Amino acid sequence: MKTLDEYMNMSYRMEIVEDKDEGGYVVSFPELPGCITCGETIERAVVNAADAKRAWLEAALEDGLMIQEPDSLEDYSGQFKLRIPRSLHRLLAEHSKKEGISMNQYCVYLLSRNDAFYSK
Helix, strand or coil, X not given: CCCXXXXXXXXXXXXXXXXXXXXXXXXXXXXXXXXXXXXXCHHHHHHHHHHHHHHHHHHHHHCCCCCCCCCCHHHCCCCCCCCCCHHHHHHHHHHHHHHCXXXXXXXXXXXXXXXXXXXX
């Protein structure tokens, strides 16, 4: 098991979401379940997040809980294979040709646009 300082130095992904109902910002660490805090400004929320992360890790170490290490982009190749109906393949090929880009670029565009929509 690692020390508190070793865990604190790891780059855990931080998610910051504006709280439109209460005001301010909510911060969480997806790999540290239940580690959540808030702040009136983004800057304050980030400072509070470091304190919350430390407190969460301290409690987990004291209780002997397994602490997940952060994901790394190196764990992902950026590639996956997807089987789609031929009719959809044709439509994607036609749309990408009309846009003057590769079908791969067009699919990345569609996925990122859709992901951004659902991330809100």
